[in-house]
Structure formats: C-alpha cells, structure tokens
Amino acid sequence: xxxxxxxxxxxxxxxxxxxxxxxxxxxxxxxxxxxxxxxxxxxxxxxxxxxxxxxxxxxxxxxxxxxxxxxxxxxxxxxxxxxxxxxxxxxxxxxxxxxxxxxxxxxxxxxxxxxxxxxxxxxxxxxxxxxxxxxxxxxxxxxxxxxxxxxxxxxxxxxxxxxxxxxxxxxxxxxxxxxxxxxxxxxxxxxxxxxxxxx
Amino acid sequence: xxxxxxxxxxxxxxxxxxxxxxxxxxxxxxxxxxxxxxxxxxxxxxxxxxxxxxxxxxxxxxxxxxxxxxxxxxxxxxxxxxxxxxxxxxxxxxxxxxxxxxxxxxxxxxxxxxxxxxxxxxxxxxxxxxxxxxxxxxxxxxxxxxxxxxxxxxxxxxxxxxxxxxxxxxxxxxxxxxxxxxxxxxxxxxxxxxxxxxx
Numbered sequence: 001x002x003x004x005x006x007x008x009x010x011x012x013x014x015x016x017x018x019x020x021x022x023x024x025x026x027x028x029x030x031x032x033x034x035x036x037x038x039x040x041x042x043x044x045x046x047x048x049x050x051x052x053x054x055x056x057x058x059x060x061x062x063x064x065x066x067x068x069x070x071x072x073x074x075x076x077x078x079x080x081x082x083x084x085x086x087x088x089x090x091x092x093x094x095x096x097x098x099x100x101x102x103x104x105x106x107x108x109x110x111x112x113x114x115x116x117x118x119x120x121x122x123x124x125x126x127x128x129x130x131x132x133x134x135x136x137x138x139x140x141x142x143x144x145x146x147x148x149x150x151x152x153x154x155x156x157x158x159x160x161x162x163x164x165x166x167x168x169x170x171x172x173x174x175x176x177x178x179x180x181x182x183x184x185x186x187x188x189x190x191x192x193x194x195x196x197x198x199x
Numbered sequence: 200x201x202x203x204x205x206x207x208x209x210x211x212x213x214x215x216x217x218x219x220x221x222x223x224x225x226x227x228x229x230x231x232x233x234x235x236x237x238x239x240x241x242x243x244x245x246x247x248x249x250x251x252x253x254x255x256x257x258x259x260x261x262x263x264x265x266x267x268x269x270x271x272x273x274x275x276x277x278x279x280x281x282x283x284x285x286x287x288x289x290x291x292x293x294x295x296x297x298x299x300x301x302x303x304x305x306x307x308x309x310x311x312x313x314x315x316x317x318x319x320x321x322x323x324x325x326x327x328x329x330x331x332x333x334x335x336x337x338x339x340x341x342x343x344x345x346x347x348x349x350x351x352x353x354x355x356x357x358x359x360x361x362x363x364x365x366x367x368x369x370x371x372x373x374x375x376x377x378x379x380x381x382x383x384x385x386x387x388x389x390x391x392x393x394x395x396x397x398x
Binding site: 019115151164171182 | 293302321363373
C-alpha cells in the first residue's frame with residue numbers, strides 16, 4: 001500500500017472499530033488488524049489511541065456542510081434538515097459521538113476536542129444561515145445565533161438520535177414552519193391544516 | 200445491612216460505576232466492592248450485568264415528573280424547562296444515557312429498554328402538557344404530540360447535553376416563547392426586544 005492509502009485504511013478501520021466496540025474497548029491492535037497494517041504503522045502516525053481517535057473523529061465531523069444558500073430562511077432550513085437527517089443515520093452521529101460524549105465526562109481532552117468540533121458546527125450554521133436571514137429581513141436583527149441553533153438543530157437531533165422516532169410524511173415541512181415561526185419569522189401559512197407542528 | 204438497604208446500596212453503586220467507567224468496562228465485581236456487598240448478593244437479585252443495568256437505569260429514568268399543571272402553556276413550559284435543565288446536570292443524563300445510547304446500537308436489548316423509557320417520557324410530556332394546552336384552546340386541536348415533544352425537549356437537550364453551552368440569563372424565557380409560538384400558540388409579546396430567540 002502507498003502511504004496515503006495506509007492512512008486512509010487506518011482512518012476507515014478506526015471509525016468501524018469505534019462504532020463496533022466503542023472508545024473504552026477499542027484497541028490499536030484491532031484497528032491495525034482491520035486495516036491490514038502493523039501496529040507500528042499506526043504509532044508512526046499517531047502517538048496514542050486518544051490522539052488517533054480525536055484527530056480522525058474531528059476530521060470526519062468537521063467535513064464541510066453544503067453552502068445552504070437557497071435565498072430564503074425556509075428554503076435554507078429545509079435543505080439543512082435534509083442534510084442533518086441524512087447525517088444522523090451515519091454511525092458517526094448515532095454511535096461514535098454519543099459514545100465519546102459519555103467518555104468526555106471522564107476525559108478532559110476528549111471533552112475539549114468535542115466542544116471545539118461542535119462549536120465550529122454551531123458557528124457555521126448560526127453564523128451563515130441566521131445572518132443571511134437577518135440580512136434579508138426575515139429574522140429580527142438581534143437574533144441570538146447560539147439560541148437559534150438550539151432551536152434549529154435540537155428537535156431533529158432529539159427525534160432521530162435520542163428518541164429514535166422515525167420521520168413521518170410531512171414532518172420536515174412542519175418542523176421548518178415551526179422553527180421559522182419560533183425564530184421570529186412571519187408565518188406563511190394562512191390555512192389551519194398546515195399550522196406549525198400539527199398533523 | 201437489611202435486604203432493602205443492600206438493594207439500595209447496589210443501585211447507587213451501579214449508577215456511580217456506570218458514570219465512572221461506562222457500560223463496556225463495568226464489572227459486577229467493582230459494583231459489589233463499591234456497594235460493600237458480595238457478588239453473590241448482586242447475582243441473587245439480578246441474573247446478569249445487562250439485567251442489572253437495564254432495571255436500575257429504567258427505574259431511575261422513569262421516576263415521575265412533577266404534575267406541571269400551572270394553568271397556561273407558557274407556565275407549563277417554564278416549569279418543564281427548569282426541571283429538564285436540572286435533570287440534565289445529573290450524570291444519568293450527561294453520561295449514563297449517552298453511553299447506553301451508543302451501546303444500544305450494538306445490543307438490541309439495551310436498545311428496546313431505552314426506547315421504552317424514552318417513549319414513556321415522550322408520552323408523559325406530550326399526552327399531558329400538550330393535551331391540556333389543546334383543551335384550553337392555546338394550541339391547535341390537531342397538534343401532533345410527538346412532533347411537539349421534539350420541539351419542546353430538543354433545543355434544551357441539544358444545548359445542555361450535546362453542545363454543552365451554558366444557559367445565559369433570560370435564555371429559558373426566550374426559549375419558552377419561541378417554542379410556544381413554534382407550536383402554534385399566539386404570541387404574547389408585542390415589544391420587539393422580547394421577540395422569540397433574540398438576545
């Protein structure tokens with residue numbers, strides 16, 4: 001294998017091992033076996049299990065979001081919810097991040113790295129989607145981006161990653177409207193049957 | 200120790216061990232040591248580590264919520280958010296549940312138990328708080344309780360358990376208003392500086 005191929009194989013094997021056994025039971029030996037490389041090949045690149053996990057997970061979790069600029073707040077929210085709903089089906093969100101969040105309470109280095117990853121995500125969403133909506137006059141000028149991101153990301157995360165309730169037809173559209181109105185956007189729904197969060 | 204005292208000591212020791220090392224690394228031996236009892240005392244009550252963990256966690260997580268009936272949707276939401284914000288500071292929510300959620304992807308029995316616990320919680324909130332607001336005429340009659348619970352619980356869970364952003368002064372009040380309006384309640388805020396989710 002070429003050098004880059006080896007690094008890629010190790011990254012992929014680590015994600016699979018993390019999903020399969022979790023951080024606590026993960027061994028460098030099992031990652032090496034799964035990747036088809038020697039333990040030395042791993043230790044040449046990362047000094048410890050902790051460093052390996054944090055670097056690979058941070059890289060995977062901060063892969064760029066699509067631009068999400070559709071011209072309206074509701075359009076941007078619809079696109080974001082589709083991306084998030086898809087991402088939450090990946091083991092990174094359903095197994096690896098929850099496992100590391102639990103681990104973070106015991107390990108300050110994991111805690112700090114996760115915080116940085118999540119904060120960057122928050123700012124990416126808050127700073128772009130919200131500020132564009134404010135510029136367009138769809139949201140109040142004094143909208144708090146952090147609180148807005150909670151309202152945008154929280155419901156879908158709760159439903160798919162925690163309560164694990166499947167999406168029902170029309171759910172995402174209803175959520176877009178509820179979140180937009182909750183954020184302070186004007187309602188665009190005169191008809192009662194399309195009222196926010198009702199079925 | 201009396202029989203009941205032993206059971207209580209085991210339950211408490213289990214929660215502490217789960218928070219400290221997680222499900223994967225938890226041993227019955229360590230729980231027994233922490234509780235000051237013999238391993239036999241544990242195996243007399245629960246047949247396995249899995250059974251012990253599920254029974255104790257389910258019991259802790261389904262302890263009754265306060266009645267939450269203040270007479271208005273916004274009053275009920277305010278009280279619920281205070282209870283949830285407090286509960287999310289407990290290791291059960293910040294460490295044990297995330298750890299078991301990660302474990303659930305590998306273990307169908309854990310998955311089913313967590314689903315039952317979370318679903319009961321969902322229905323307790325949805326069935327009571329939402330149906331009272333509908334009866335009062337504060338929310339549309341066709342409000343979907345599941346979707347409403349996502350909007351109610353999600354933002355605070357995301358902020359405190361995942362993003363771990365501290366609460367800022369006025370945050371809970373702003374969230375109450377954003378969620379109430381998002382659910383379809385009439386806005387009670389004529390003044391712009393108190394607009395939903397703005398600081």
